[in-house]
Amino acid sequence: MISALDATAVTHGIQLAVAPVFLLTAVAGMIGAIAGRLARIIDRARVVEDRARESTDSEFLQRAFKELSELRLRGRLANGGIALLTTCAFLIGLTIIVLFVDETTGFQISRVAVWSFMGGVMCFLLALLCFLMETIIATRLLNFKLLGGGAVGEP
Secondary structure, eight states, X not given: OOOOOOHHHHHHHHHHHHHHHHHHHHHHHHHHHHHHHHHHHHHHHXXXXXXXXXXXXXXXXXXXXXXXXXXXXXXXXXXXXXXXXXXXXXXXXXXXXXXXXXHXXXXXXXXHHHHXXXXXXXXXXXXXXXXXXXXXXXXXXXXXXXXXXXXXXXX
């Protein structure tokens, strides 16, 4: 049977459980950033699709198809990043619960906290890789031909 909770154990349990909360703040910020990028990807895909439907120029349609293909890949990377960050948040939440329960009760489940925290950090790192890959693909799409001296109205 579980004994009465000791005030110092509860205090120490809260102190242990607060540290992973800072990672949750970073996860929330990353989810917001990636969700914003995903919204722009979707908006751009809608614009390209609408223009492609109205066009009969085969060269434009070929460029539109290529851009839509890259936008699809970027969207999948963003979705993967959001899924990894959500998994990370779940695992960090589990870590917080386990640390608190381990400290305030007689249950010895601290190994679960180690594995859930490591899993959460691994998901966070993989989400960062998805974010990096998505931004690399996005910048690869940039076209700076006008800056090379061929801009309309420039000599």
